[in-house]
Amino acid sequence: MASSLTCTGVIWALLSFLCAATSCVGFFMPYWLWGAQLGKPVSFGTFRRCSYPVHDESRQTMVMVEECGRYASFQGIPSAEWRICTIVTGLGCGLLLLVALTALMGCCVSELISRTVGRVAGGIQFLGGLLIGAGCALYPLGWDSEEVRQTCGYISGQFDLGKCEIGWAYYCTGAGAGGAILLCTWLACFSGKKQKQYPY
Numbered sequence: 001m002a003s004s005l006t007c008t009g010v011i012w013a014l015l016s017f018l019c020a021a022t023s024c025v026g027f028f029m030p031y032w033l034w035g036a037q038l039g040k041p042v043s044f045g046t047f048r049r050c051s052y053p054v055h056d057e058s059r060q061t062m063v064m065v066e067e068c069g070r071y072a073s074f075q076g077i078p079s080a081e082w083r084i085c086t087i088v089t090g091l092g093c094g095l096l097l098l099v100a101l102t103a104l105m106g107c108c109v110s111e112l113i114s115r116t117v118g119r120v121a122g123g124i125q126f127l128g129g130l131l132i133g134a135g136c137a138l139y140p141l142g143w144d145s146e147e148v149r150q151t152c153g154y155i156s157g158q159f160d161l162g163k164c165e166i167g168w169a170y171y172c173t174g175a176g177a178g179g180a181i182l183l184c185t186w187l188a189c190f191s192g193k194k195q196k197q198y199p200y
Contacts, residue, residue, distance in 0.1 A: 003106065003107050003108065003110065004110050004111050004113045004114070004192060004193055005103075005106045005107055005113060005191055005192065005193065006190060006192070008187055008191060009113065009187075009190070009191030009192060009193075010107060011187060012103060012118075012184060012187035012190075012191040013100070013103035013104050013191070015179065015183055015184055015187065016096070016180070016184045016188075017103070017104055018176075018179070019100070019177075019179040019180040019183075020097045020176065020180070021100075021176070022172055022175060022176030022179070023092070023096055023132055023175075023177055023180070024093045024096075024097060025169075025172060026168075026169040026170070026171075026172030026174075026175075026176060027046070027089050027090065027093050027169075028048075029048075029169040030043050030044060030048035030068050031045065031167035031168055031169040032044055032045045032139060032166070032167050032169050032170040032173075033161075033164055033165075033166060033167055033170070034164060034165050034166075035148075035151035035153075035162075035164035036151065036163075037051070037064060037150055038062060038063070038064045039064075040066060042064075042151045043068075044078075044147075044148065044151075045169060046082050046085045046086040046135070046139065047070050047071060047074075047077055047086045048068060048069065048070045049068070049069070049070075050068040051064050051065065051066050051067070051068075052064070052065055053150075078142060078145035078147040078148065079141070080142075081138050081139070081141035082139065084135075084138055085136075085139050086135075088132075088134050088135040089131065089132050091128075091131050092128040092129065092130070092131030092133075092134075092135065092177065093128070095124055095125070095127060095128030095131070096125060096129070096132070096176070096177075096180055098124070099121045099124050099128070103121065103191070113191060113192040113193075114192045114193070115189075115191075115192040115193070118189065118190070118192035119188060119189055119192075122184065122186070122187075122188025122191075123185075125180045125181070125184045125188060126180075126181055128177075129178070129180040129181035129185070130181070132173060132180075133174070133177050133181070135173075136174045136177070139170065140159045141158050141159075142158075143157060143158055143160065143162075143164075144158050148164070151164060
């Protein structure tokens with residue numbers, strides 16, 4: 001099976017897939033922010049949440065429903081900053097995933113990735129990583145929303161966690177983006193083989 005990648009290119013393809021998968025898993029999981037409400041653990045992502053309060057009519061009190069799900073609508077996301085974060089981070093993850101899948105195809109298809117294509121792919125990865133980084137930077141701006149304040153003891157604010165703590169999915173998303181920017185972008189420059197010149 002012919003490959004259009006150099007040995008460095010194969011490492012680039014595998015690392016690209018690893019970074020993209022890490023960022024995508026982190027983005028999808030609702031464990032960016034941890035807290036507690038009514039004695040139950042609560043976690044948030046950018047567009048998903050685990051555990052939420054509902055009014056129990058029979059007991060005339062608030063109870064926590066312990067299940068995870070996404071918000072019913074895009075407008076249901078607690079803050080405008082988190083809505084922007086969802087779009088920006090999702091777009092970045094999509095770009096990283098696109099390049100990673102193309103790179104893996106380059107392991108099996110000859111002449112798919114030339115040096116020029118590799119450099120363009122590296123540029124796309126850099127952009128994807130920047131978008132995810134921007135999304136991670138925007139996320140703390142939404143910590144002053146009412147839902148987060150209920151969970152964090154009504155003392156949280158922008159860039160102030162209150163009683164909450166950052167979850168593993170936030171770090172996971174950022175780590176994937178960092179790997180894409182620092183490693184994959186550089187390796188992409190040396191990933192493609194020099195194309196053969198055909199006499200016509």
